[in-house]
Each structure stands twice: as C-alpha cells, then as structure tokens.
Amino acid sequence: MRLATWNINSVRLRMPIIAQFTESHKPDVLCLQETKVEDSKFPLEDIKSLGYEHVIFRGMKGYNGVAILSRLPLTDTGSRDWAGKEDCRHLAVDVDGKFELHNFYVPAGGDEPNPEVNEKFDHKLRFVDEMRDWFKSDRKASTPMVLVGDLNIAPLENDVWSHKQLLKIVSHTPIEVEKLTAVQNGLKWVDAVRAKIPEPEKVYSWWSYRSRDWQAANKGRRLDHVWVTAPLADKVTGVDIVKDARGWEKPSDHVPVIVDFDL
C-alpha cells in the first residue's frame, strides 16, 4: 500500500501535475492540503477519472481545504473543527478497515512568532495544543493509525537549511517544536520519514516561491509529515520525497511525501 501527502496549493490549478504524479508514482491513497475550493466546485469527476473512486473532501472558498483520494474504500470517522474555527483543516477516515487516517493542514502562523501580538501564531499554537489533548484523551496508541499532512512545523535541526538562522522564523521556533513534539509523544507516534532517513541527513518537502532559483539556493524546510502508531511502525517498507515535483510545470511550493507499507 502506497500512501502520499501533498500540499497542492489549489487543487483546480494543479490537476495536470496531480495526474502526472498519480501516473508516475501510483499512490493508493493521496492526501491533499490547501485545495482552496468549496465543495460544490471540487473537481470530483476529474479525480475519479485518474482512478480514485473514493474521494472525501472538505473545502471553503479560496482558503485551506483538505481531501483524500483513494483506490480503497474510505469511511469518514469524525472529521472535525479545531481551535474554534470552521476552516476545513482536518479529515479523519477509515481506509478499508486497515487503519485510521488523519489528514491535517495546520495553520501557517504568520510572520511574527509572538502569540501576544500575532493572532495567527496564537491560533497555530492553540491548534497544536488541541491536537495534543485530543489524541491523548480520545485515542489509543495500540490502534493502527496514520497521521499525515502539512503540519507547518519543521521540528528537527536537519529539517531546515539552517537551524541557527531559523530559530526565530515561524515553523522552526522552539515553542512550535516543543508543542509538536508533545503531540508526537502523546501516542508515541513514529515519524515514518525520519525512521528511514535519520538525521543528520537534510530532508525538505517545501521550497519557497520567493527564490530566483529554488534548486541552487536549496533553502528548504520539512513541513510535511507522515506519522504512524506502533502497530504500523514495522510495516513501513520505504519512503520517498518527490523533490522533482518542485520543478514540474506550474508547481506547488510543496512536494509529495510517499510512504510504502507492507500491511
């Protein structure tokens, strides 16, 4: 079983590269974030024509939005709102009775890493705190679960191009890393990508648009994650960061992150 997560930055504009990716890498399940489309305008038929018969999506006009495309049956198991906003940042589904899958788009948090003056950063911190509390109180570490998405936090030193230079940059501040680590510790989630590609190797899934040459500068960050609970940890057979996708025609600023399972 091949699972992928990809912040697509407008699902309608990216249909050509979604087709390119699904044809070249053939994921069984593809989780998208930042679809930026209300449900009535979601390109459902185009996606079904790529071979994904089972599709669940929650979107809003212009902002946020998440979707799961699957070749296997999906059942909604409690997609919900977080941090007091109805802003379409989460889906929870059962994948064919095999595992529970959570697809998240965590708030980016704005530029100023101070919750006293920046409401967006405060929202991000409250969102991650709520993830910690919800998974701790309601879930069991013995349940086969996968958590994916654009978590908008690069937790490890080698998840960014310069640890020292990004300590005060939103996505890599100590307070964000601490809170994300608390989510991870609650259910003893295993970071599937880092289990296969340990530090100190640099791993990035996002490169800013604001660069003349993203490849030459290579100032990336690992913002997109795949976590699994203990029952699935030894079933991960491989991971792939599809860096090529950053150079495709009309790219997203994020690239797909793939995890293969032997279930």
Added chain:
DNA sequence: ATGGTCGGTTGCCGA
C-alpha cells in the same frame, strides 16, 4: 536587513 513569488474572496490577503 530586505525582498523576493504565488493563488484566489484580487488590485489585497494569506502563504
């Protein structure tokens, strides 16, 4: 220290 580029509720806001 600054500015750079995308997408869409476009001539701004969020990322």
